[in-house]
Amino acid sequence: MSIPKGYAGNIAVIDLTNNEAQVIPTEEFFTEYDIDPRLWIGGDGFITKILWKDIPKEIDPLSPENEIIIATGPWTATAAPQAGRAMLGCISPETGGFSSGSFGWYFPATMKYAGFDVIIVRGKAEKPVYICIDNQEITIRDASHIWGKETGETVKAIREDVGERYEGEVRVISISVAGENLVKYAVACSDATSCPGRSGGGTVMGSKNLKAIAVRGTGEIQIDDPMGLLESSYNAVNKFVEEEPTLTLWKEHGCTTSLSVTANWPMTGDALVENRNAADFPHLNNAGCLNCFAPCYHWLQIKDGVYAGTRQLGGHMTFITVGLRNIGIQEPDVWIYFERLIQELGVDPASFTMAYSYAVDLFVNGILTKEDTDGIELKRGDHEQIWDVSRRTAMREGKLGNLLADGVAEMAKKLGPEAEAIMPQTVKDKPSIQRDAKLQALIWSFGALTSARGGDWLRLHNVWELAFLPENRDTYPEYTGMTNLELYERCLELLDMPDETKKKIFGDPPKVDRDWVRGLEGKALFAKWSEDFVSLFNTLVTCMFGAATQFMMVGFGPSTYAEILNKITGWDVSYDELMQVGERVLNLQRAYNNQIKGWDVKDDRFAGKLAYEEGEVGIYRGKIVPWDAILKEYYALRGWSPEGIPTKKKLAELSIDAILDVTK
Ligand code: SF4
Numbered sequence: 001m002s003i004p005k006g007y008a009g010n011i012a013v014i015d016l017t018n019n020e021a022q023v024i025p026t027e028e029f030f031t032e033y034d035i036d037p038r039l040w041i042g043g044d045g046f047i048t049k050i051l052w053k054d055i056p057k058e059i060d061p062l063s064p065e066n067e068i069i070i071a072t073g074p075w076t077a078t079a080a081p082q083a084g085r086a087m088l089g090c091i092s093p094e095t096g097g098f099s100s101g102s103f104g105w106y107f108p109a110t111m112k113y114a115g116f117d118v119i120i121v122r123g124k125a126e127k128p129v130y131i132c133i134d135n136q137e138i139t140i141r142d143a144s145h146i147w148g149k150e151t152g153e154t155v156k157a158i159r160e161d162v163g164e165r166y167e168g169e170v171r172v173i174s175i176s177v178a179g180e181n182l183v184k185y186a187v188a189c190s191d192a193t194s195c196p197g198r199s200g201g202g203t204v205m206g207s208k209n210l211k212a213i214a215v216r217g218t219g220e221i222q223i224d225d226p227m228g229l230l231e232s233s234y235n236a237v238n239k240f241v242e243e244e245p246t247l248t249l250w251k252e253h254g255c256t257t258s259l260s261v262t263a264n265w266p267m268t269g270d271a272l273v274e275n276r277n278a279a280d281f282p283h284l285n286n287a288g289c290l291n292c293f294a295p296c297y298h299w300l301q302i303k304d305g306v307y308a309g310t311r312q313l314g315g316h317m318t319f320i321t322v323g324l325r326n327i328g329i330q331e332p333d334v335w336i337y338f339e340r341l342i343q344e345l346g347v348d349p350a351s352f353t354m355a356y357s358y359a360v361d362l363f364v365n366g367i368l369t370k371e372d373t374d375g376i377e378l379k380r381g382d383h384e385q386i387w388d389v390s391r392r393t394a395m396r397e398g399k400l401g402n403l404l405a406d407g408v409a410e411m412a413k414k415l416g417p418e419a420e421a422i423m424p425q426t427v428k429d430k431p432s433i434q435r436d437a438k439l440q441a442l443i444w445s446f447g448a449l450t451s452a453r454g455g456d457w458l459r460l461h462n463v464w465e466l467a468f469l470p471e472n473r474d475t476y477p478e479y480t481g482m483t484n485l486e487l488y489e490r491c492l493e494l495l496d497m498p499d500e501t502k503k504k505i506f507g508d509p510p511k512v513d514r515d516w517v518r519g520l521e522g523k524a525l526f527a528k529w530s531e532d533f534v535s536l537f538n539t540l541v542t543c544m545f546g547a548a549t550q551f552m553m554v555g556f557g558p559s560t561y562a563e564i565l566n567k568i569t570g571w572d573v574s575y576d577e578l579m580q581v582g583e584r585v586l587n588l589q590r591a592y593n594n595q596i597k598g599w600d601v602k603d604d605r606f607a608g609k610l611a612y613e614e615g616e617v618g619i620y621r622g623k624i625v626p627w628d629a630i631l632k633e634y635y636a637l638r639g640w641s642p643e644g645i646p647t648k649k650k651l652a653e654l655s656i657d658a659i660l661d662v663t664k
Helices: 026-032 043-054 107-113 151-161 201-207 226-243 247-262 317-327 332-345 349-364 383-395 398-405 407-415 417-421 442-450 463-467 484-494 499-506 514-518 523-540 558-569 575-597 627-638 648-653
Strands: 010-015 020-025 068-071 086-091 098-103 116-122 129-134 137-142 171-174 210-216 283-287 297-301 311-314
Touching (some): 010 026, 020 026, 026 116, 043 068, 043 086, 043 098, 043 523, 086 107, 098 575, 107 116, 107 171, 116 129, 116 210, 151 171, 151 210, 151 332, 201 210, 317 332, 332 383, 349 383, 349 398, 383 398, 407 417, 442 523, 442 627, 499 523, 523 558, 523 575, 523 627, 558 575, 575 648
Parallel strands (some): 129 210
Antiparallel strands (some): 010 020, 068 086, 068 116, 086 098, 129 137, 283 297, 297 311
């Protein structure tokens, strides 16, 4: 099988147990893993196929049998918009099932310029090491001198070690102390800036004694129609800029844009927060991954107060959301400091703050006492305590540090039924982003039930529901001159979705308003469409912030992806074919988790009682969310059995039946 244009041409396979590295032509890799690139494209498609073949049964995620897989796609490192992304995959230390996370900055593109589409790391080194990829030369080097360093210092030390000739020549993905100490939700971080969060990849790297991977690449990527690619990319970006009503706001504020939305969401059931003016962050300028036309990273600098002088490249909504809702951080300067600290320590902000928030609830309810917390009176909003608890957790220090480092699910198991009853939103042992599923938008929370990587909010997007939560005021009039209702009416027309699907989801004529948000009509189909779409851009690989499920949903849809991908590869893929790629990858992940973990309908449930009780606030105030009814409709739409397993017919339709033996 020859490889299409857009691929780098090689796969790096590194065995840490035997201290060996191999360079395999991508063509051979396709044959070995039975990959037709047009069916699986890259990113999550490749990761799923690799895990399916290499790890066919349940393993201890911290054993040498686990793998770290970094997979780019044909989109990566080209002139396409937002071409700086890749996926990092492994078996999750939190769930024991499939896991992957998207990351960017410049490691993914540099890896392709070095000639690699995929990096697979197996085994376990005897002592701390890092991998150096210098174009086609791969060496495994001693990392004893950097073990114990946080992310920023690690990147600096490795760049010096490998003789970086100019700033940014060498790109580094590394772990920090949390990964070394096997905190269950440790993350790896690319150039101390962009982390494949939620994947648990930092923990798996730590278990392999792998501190980092450094890469220098000076090659180029062959493109089928270079001028066509430039033209299509230029047109796509221009269209986006013209049509996206909130882009100015995004460019000005990056991810902190969401503060005005976030501040209006219920905060872990406690109270509404009235601090919209806090959107005035101390920005210097913005910066982004390769070819990003609307970068979400912002240079932030704290000018006054206790944290004066702190500079941070970030301002990401996850930190704002979890900081606000889970641990009570309300001040912009404290958010900035919190984001820097968490990236330096290398922990997943959602899993960590959910564990912390849960510990506070357990403490308030007397289930945890000062005996269990090393004398600390746990509470939200105490900055000094947050810094202290963050470090204890990353270092697994004392009883409290160890408790939180094992995460929400282990905490509940250890502390018994009383603790289990008040567990925050957790599915398949992985917490999502906030305590109670009912407080969030319906379908966004529903996505946590079905996500292949466990309780999660990033594999099904629905920003539209959020805009109509009753607690929410009009978010954007100040910037766009339109109310939410006016904005969404206009954007529904622009959404890249077939008319028939639109009518089935949003009614005939299609309409998004409060009734749609509160009702169940079309929601299961919306969930399926959105999940397939997210799965698609995680195979290309490109960024979720340019995709049609973010902003006001007028970003790049499958039509734009098809046009640009065809210019890169020389294919003639269509909208439907690409959406089916997303569906195919998602179905194999589902079948894989069923095979290695036995997950089915019984596991598509929130832990604890909270999600199944009447809501205290929000649109489900006084009501019980019909999760099971939506699941039933969703399984039927997916062509899965009532047990939630892909049927033989569905697998045949997706051309994956031949490789599966889990057909029912
Ligand atoms: S929006 Fe942010 S994460 Fe996405 S490509 Fe741009 S800079 Fe990178």
